[in-house]
Amino acid sequence: MADVARLAGVSKATASRALGNYGAVSETVRERVATAARELDYRPNELARSMNTGRSMSIGVVVGDIENGYFGLAMRGITDTARRAGYDVVLANTSESVEAEIDAVKVLLDKRVDGLIISPASAYETQHLHDARDTGRPIVLLDRRLPGLDVPSVEVDIAPAARAATTALIESGHRRIAFISALTTDGPEFTGLPLGVSSVTDRLEGMLQALGAAGLDVSADLIRFGAVSRETTRQIVRQLFELPDPPTAVLASDSVIALDVLLALRERGLTVPDEVSFVAFDDFSWAELIDPPLTIVSQPVHQVGVTAAEVLLLMLQGGRPATQRHTLVADLVNRGSTGRPRLSARAARPQDAG
Amino acid sequence: MADVARLAGVSKATASRALGNYGAVSETVRERVATAARELDYRPNELARSMNTGRSMSIGVVVGDIENGYFGLAMRGITDTARRAGYDVVLANTSESVEAEIDAVKVLLDKRVDGLIISPASAYETQHLHDARDTGRPIVLLDRRLPGLDVPSVEVDIAPAARAATTALIESGHRRIAFISALTTDGPEFTGLPLGVSSVTDRLEGMLQALGAAGLDVSADLIRFGAVSRETTRQIVRQLFELPDPPTAVLASDSVIALDVLLALRERGLTVPDEVSFVAFDDFSWAELIDPPLTIVSQPVHQVGVTAAEVLLLMLQGGRPATQRHTLVADLVNRGSTGRPRLSARAARPQDAG
DNA sequence: TTGTAAGCGTTATCAA
DNA sequence: TTGATAACGCTTACAA
Numbered sequence: 001m002a003d004v005a006r007l008a009g010v011s012k013a014t015a016s017r018a019l020g021n022y023g024a025v026s027e028t029v030r031e032r033v034a035t036a037a038r039e040l041d042y043r044p045n046e047l048a049r050s051m052n053t054g055r056s057m058s059i060g061v062v063v064g065d066i067e068n069g070y071f072g073l074a075m076r077g078i079t080d081t082a083r084r085a086g087y088d089v090v091l092a093n094t095s096e097s098v099e100a101e102i103d104a105v106k107v108l109l110d111k112r113v114d115g116l117i118i119s120p121a122s123a124y125e126t127q128h129l130h131d132a133r134d135t136g137r138p139i140v141l142l143d144r145r146l147p148g149l150d151v152p153s154v155e156v157d158i159a160p161a162a163r164a165a166t167t168a169l170i171e172s173g174h175r176r177i178a179f180i181s182a183l184t185t186d187g188p189e190f191t192g193l194p195l196g197v198s199s200v201t202d203r204l205e206g207m208l209q210a211l212g213a214a215g216l217d218v219s220a221d222l223i224r225f226g227a228v229s230r231e232t233t234r235q236i237v238r239q240l241f242e243l244p245d246p247p248t249a250v251l252a253s254d255s256v257i258a259l260d261v262l263l264a265l266r267e268r269g270l271t272v273p274d275e276v277s278f279v280a281f282d283d284f285s286w287a288e289l290i291d292p293p294l295t296i297v298s299q300p301v302h303q304v305g306v307t308a309a310e311v312l313l314l315m316l317q318g319g320r321p322a323t324q325r326h327t328l329v330a331d332l333v334n335r336g337s338t339g340r341p342r343l344s345a346r347a348a349r350p351q352d353a354g
Numbered sequence: 355m356a357d358v359a360r361l362a363g364v365s366k367a368t369a370s371r372a373l374g375n376y377g378a379v380s381e382t383v384r385e386r387v388a389t390a391a392r393e394l395d396y397r398p399n400e401l402a403r404s405m406n407t408g409r410s411m412s413i414g415v416v417v418g419d420i421e422n423g424y425f426g427l428a429m430r431g432i433t434d435t436a437r438r439a440g441y442d443v444v445l446a447n448t449s450e451s452v453e454a455e456i457d458a459v460k461v462l463l464d465k466r467v468d469g470l471i472i473s474p475a476s477a478y479e480t481q482h483l484h485d486a487r488d489t490g491r492p493i494v495l496l497d498r499r500l501p502g503l504d505v506p507s508v509e510v511d512i513a514p515a516a517r518a519a520t521t522a523l524i525e526s527g528h529r530r531i532a533f534i535s536a537l538t539t540d541g542p543e544f545t546g547l548p549l550g551v552s553s554v555t556d557r558l559e560g561m562l563q564a565l566g567a568a569g570l571d572v573s574a575d576l577i578r579f580g581a582v583s584r585e586t587t588r589q590i591v592r593q594l595f596e597l598p599d600p601p602t603a604v605l606a607s608d609s610v611i612a613l614d615v616l617l618a619l620r621e622r623g624l625t626v627p628d629e630v631s632f633v634a635f636d637d638f639s640w641a642e643l644i645d646p647p648l649t650i651v652s653q654p655v656h657q658v659g660v661t662a663a664e665v666l667l668l669m670l671q672g673g674r675p676a677t678q679r680h681t682l683v684a685d686l687v688n689r690g691s692t693g694r695p696r697l698s699a700r701a702a703r704p705q706d707a708g
Numbered sequence: 709t710t711g712t713a714a715g716c717g718t719t720a721t722c723a724a
Numbered sequence: 725t726t727g728a729t730a731a732c733g734c735t736t737a738c739a740a
Contacts, residue, residue, distance in 0.1 A: 001733060011711045016735060023736090024709055046464045047410065048733035051401050052716045058444070058465070066433065067656075072426040079420065079447045088461060090412070091445045093433045107442060111400045111412070259639050266643075285613050286640040289620075302421075355717060365727045370719060377720095378725055402717035406732045 001042070008036035019044065050112065058088045059312060060108035062118040063142070064096040069255055069284055070301055071119070074142060077305025078117060085313050087114070096121045096184075102128040109135060115312045119143050122196045138315035142308045145198045145325060152315070154308040154326040155199065158281065161297040161330035162206025163213075165251065165279045168332070170214045172340050174249040174277060178222040178240050179207055180233070180261055181253035190223035203253060203281055203297075222247050233260035234267070241268060248341035249277035255284040258294070273339035292336030299330050355398070361390035373398065404466065412442045413666060414462035416472040417496070418450040423609055423638055424655055425473070428496060431659025432471060439667050441468070450475045450538075456482040463489060469666045473497050476550045492669035496662045499552045499679060506669075508662040508680040509553065512635065515651040515684035516560025519605065519633045522686070524568045526694045528603040528631060532576040532594050533561055534587070534615055535607035544577035557607060557635055557651075576601050587614035588621070595622060602695035603631035609638040612648070627693035646690030654682050 005015035010029055017023035018033035019042075025033075036042075050056040059082055063071045079089045090113055092104035098121045105128050108116060115138040120129060123146055133139050133151055141153035169177055183200045193208070194201040204223065211218055221243060227233040240247055250265075252258040258280035265276060272278045272292060280287065280296045287294040307328065311321050359369035364383055371377035372387035373396075379387075390396075404410040413436055417425040433443050444467055446458035452475045459482050462470060469492040474483060477500055487493050487505055495507035523531055537554045547562070548555040558577065565572055575597060581587040594601055604619075606612040612634035619630060626632045626646060634641065634650045641648040661682065665675050 012733090013712075013735080014710055016733095017710090020735080026709060029709080043460075043464055045405075045466065045733050046461075047401055047405050047466050048716090049735075050716095051399075051405060051718090051733080052735045054716085056401065065430070066420075067426050067430040069423060069426070072421050072423070075445075076419070076421040076447060079445060083446070088465065089445050091429075091433060091443050092437070093430060106397075107400075110397055111442065256639075259643060262643055285610075286644065289613060289616055290640065290644045366717090367719080367728075368726055370717095371726090374719075380725060383725080399717050402732090403719075404732095405717080405734090406719045408732085 001044070003040055004033060004036045004042050007040060008033045020049075055114055056112045057086055058090055058111075058113045059309075059316075060090045060092065060104075060111075060113035060116045061142075062092045062094060062101060062104050062108070062116065064094055064119055064121060066091065066093050070143075070282055073283075073301040074305035074308070077302040077307075078309045081306050081309035081313070085309075087313070087316075094121055098122050098125045105129070105132050109137070113137070115139065115316050117142050117308050117312055120146055120197075123147065123194070123198065124196055138312055140308050140312045140315070143199050143304060147194075150324065152311050152321050152324050152326060154304055154311060155202075155328070156299045156301075156304060156330045157202075157327040158199065158297060158299065158330045159202040159206035159209070161332050162203045162251075162281070163210045164206075164332045165295070165297055166207045166210035167213070168334070169249045169277055169279070169338060170210060170216065172277070172338065174341050175216060176219065176222060176245060176247040177207065177211070177249045177251065178224065178247035179204060179251045179253070180224050180227050180236055180240075180257055182227045182257055183225045183253070184228065185225045188224070188226065190220040190225070200253060203251070207251060227253075227257050227260065230260045230263065233257060234264040237261060237264035237268065241270065247276070249279070249338070252278070252280045253282075255280060255282040255287075258282070258284070258287075262290075272337050274342055277338040277341065279338060288335065295335045295338040296333050297330050298333050300328050303328055355396070357394055358387060358390045358396045361394060362387045374403075408466075409468055410466045411440055412444055412465075412467045413469045413471060413663075413670075414444045414446065414458075414465075414467035415496075416446045416448060416455060416458050416462070416470065418448055418473055418475055420445065420447050424497075424636055427637075427655040428659035428662070431656040431661075432663045435660050435663035435667070439663075441667070441670075448475055452476050452479045459483070459486050463491070467491070469493065469670050471496050471662050471666055474500055477501065477548070477552065478550055492666055494662050494666045494669070497553050497658060501548075504678065506665050506675050506678050506680060508658055508665060509556075509682070510653045510658060510684045511556075511681040512553065512651060512653065512684045513556040513560035513563070515686050516557045516605075516635070517564045518560075518686045519649070519651055520561045520564035521567070522688070523603045523631055523633070523692060524564060524570065526631070526692065528695050529570060530573065530576060530599060530601040531561065531565070531603045531605065532578065532601035533558060533605045533607070534578050534581050534590055534594075534611055536581045536611055537579045537607070538582065539579045542578070542580065544574040544579070554607060557605070561605060581607075581611050581614065584614045584617065587611060588618040591615060591618035591622065595624065601630070603633070603692070606632070606634045607636075609634060609636040609641075612636070612638070612641075616644075626691050628696060631692040631695065633692060642689065649689045649692040650687050652685045652687050654684075657682055 005012045015033050018025045018030045094100040101121050117140050119142040139151045145153035181200050224236045252261045270276050283298045287296050359366045369387050372379045372384045436443050448454040455475050471494050473496040493505045499507035535554050578590045606615045624630050637652045641650050
């Protein structure tokens, strides 16, 4: 910059004003500086710039697993939206570990990101998020809300769709409906809502509402967590179908689980939807490709990312979002993986396992 | 920092040394400073730190489409590896647009990332990458190499697997084998190798080698580009199967195309593998779930990301990678989507289209 | 409209 | 082992 100023025959301050397009600069000087800059292949040091403007023009995004299609798609919405507004995105992956999240938030804050979009790993350990908010930098929660933390969240209103899906199953005659999630809980047993992740709570809540409305009991043994790998999911499916009174329908909490459950079902020789009805939350490309095409609760995932970025952008400009809870709608898409339960499916088939 | 120094009763320089763990500081002073820092909830300004160390401890990653599972998985490998070494990742998505890429590289460089991992959108327009390299900051190419640019690349050695896949098809009796890619080329017609993206070139080269070795002609009309959306892919499939001599086998260049081709095939009532054999490049979760399970050329995508990060990290530490071209191996996984061609498939079925 | 000088929060240099 | 002081490369008063 000093070189540019010298070549243009002006002071550093004037050159800075000319290149930064602020303050008052005469047209002739502006051009002279521009020419000098081009001549010298000048590139601004955004670090220095950020240091005294106090704005880094970067936002931090903290997600559980970028490898998961859900976050990939949301990420796409975030980056595109942020970029259009001149912001860059610093990505941190936590593997759904709170420790990693704590660390990521710290690092991002130290690097002076202007704001944060976070999909918090836990609703219980949130001190670091309170601290982050207390730095004054805006935070937006992605896909999950936090009861105790007063910051905007962008979510999908999934409970109604979960309820609709469950109700449809009940109306088809299902009485034993299982729910499988990757969420890790204290114990393997379901002990009640809310859970550590609101988006999972909402799914379950919708399901329980439907059950309740139909006067059906909630069987804690059909609500299973910790499906974090193909192997654990397989075990869960095994346990479920070795129950004296096995489920006739299964809800999978996301697309990764859906895949593993479907694989486990097939391994056990259980056909969908004849022996087991199947519904997956989340939107994923192959849902309509497989046989049978999957009944799913579709979510506007890309839009979730876009909206999260928009809300953050608004706050970055000093605005206050009209509401703290931004919800997008989910849709139940009925396809071929759900149908009437058949008696044959109610017989446990433990011997079929591979 | 000044406050911390004051509270600890030392100079700014000493406090900085104590907190930054460098230089010589007595144990007592170190503790005094640490206590003061804790007391004041001191957090370093990494921007200021970066400004005079010249290292931002951030790397930039520029990919075509983070939404694509391939990049999502590679990204996971990159972030995890970088994080372990203390680096953050700034992500830029280009939508495979060279202009966006040029812009992204500029911004990242201005923000002083210490290095770059790029999956270049084009092998033709690379001036910005030469410029980037000339800044002295290390660059590693991901998934694609650039003939004219002397920087390390991390790729999958996919030509042999592509050749093996094609050879297997030929040995099964196939003579008309189509290749469909999303790559956008100058014209719709295939005019020869290399193409603008080396990973696509390699796939095709493997296929052409197999054809050549079997003494088979290369039909330019079976090599199709520009399958950028479900609709264009559908059109390509239509054109292919309305040919007087339609293909009996199709190779899909990646998982997104695979999905769209499969959908288009189904729409036309073409069954796999009875009427059309199908092979997809890329690794994706649902390949073994669908019916028939897909024959694929599997790639260690996560490892590609890890290796790219490792090579960059090495260069960041001043090292020189042993080789400029890092290749990982691909495997042909034979499953159910390939088989012998049947005569019936050779009859064009133009009327089946939706 | 322009220039001077101070400041952003660190680390690097050099002397003590 | 420590401290004073000068960078780092910009922006921002304030004055001219």
